[in-house]
Amino acid sequence: MADKLNVVSIYGSLRKASLNAALARALQKLAPEGMVITPAPSWAGFRIYNADVQESSGAPADVTALAEAIRKADGVIICTPEYNYGMPGGLKNALDWVSRVKDQPFKDKPLAIQSASPGPLGGARVQYQLR
Numbered sequence: 001m002a003d004k005l006n007v008v009s010i011y012g013s014l015r016k017a018s019l020n021a022a023l024a025r026a027l028q029k030l031a032p033e034g035m036v037i038t039p040a041p042s043w044a045g046f047r048i049y050n051a052d053v054q055e056s057s058g059a060p061a062d063v064t065a066l067a068e069a070i071r072k073a074d075g076v077i078i079c080t081p082e083y084n085y086g087m088p089g090g091l092k093n094a095l096d097w098v099s100r101v102k103d104q105p106f107k108d109k110p111l112a113i114q115s116a117s118p119g120p121l122g123g124a125r126v127q128y129q130l131r
């Protein structure tokens with residue numbers, strides 16, 4: 001039997017009671033037969049992206065860890081709130097870092113987007129931006 005599909009989840013809010021982190025956690029139990037969904041390494045400690053830092057010392061270890069987890073995964077699910085019509089800054093910074101590493105982790109990677117919001121549009125605009 002083939003190995004299970006390995007999907008990693010990334011969430012966009014660091015709040016303890018985050019709806020989106022709860023959604024990401026719930027996915028672990030909701031995964032269909034033949035799929036495992038686990039949280040990707042956290043981007044919480046990422047420094048602000050700076051090309052000079054990357055050129056002089058390469059991507060930091062925490063960036064490399066997230067990039068490697070995405071590279072190895074069969075797919076990615078991002079669960080994020082919408083902040084001011086777009087992505088939370090921390091998530092955007094994380095994606096900016098990962099977008100600049102070699103052997104591009106997102107190349108040809110299937111990716112799903114979910115957003116939880118008490119707002120009437122449910123985060124439609126952040127989903128559009130993420131796409």
Ligand SMILES: Cc1cc2nc3c(=O)[nH]c(=O)nc-3n(C[C@H](O)[C@H](O)[C@H](O)COP(=O)(O)O)c2cc1C
Nearest residue numbers: 013015018019020021081082083084085117119123
């Ligand atoms: C800085 C900030 C900006 C927000 N902007 C939006 C917005 O543009 N659209 C929206 O639907 N909700 C917005 N919200 C409300 C969030 O959707 C809501 O706080 C949500 O619960 C945050 O996600 P979390 O529960 O995963 O932390 C904003 C919240 C914050 C803190």
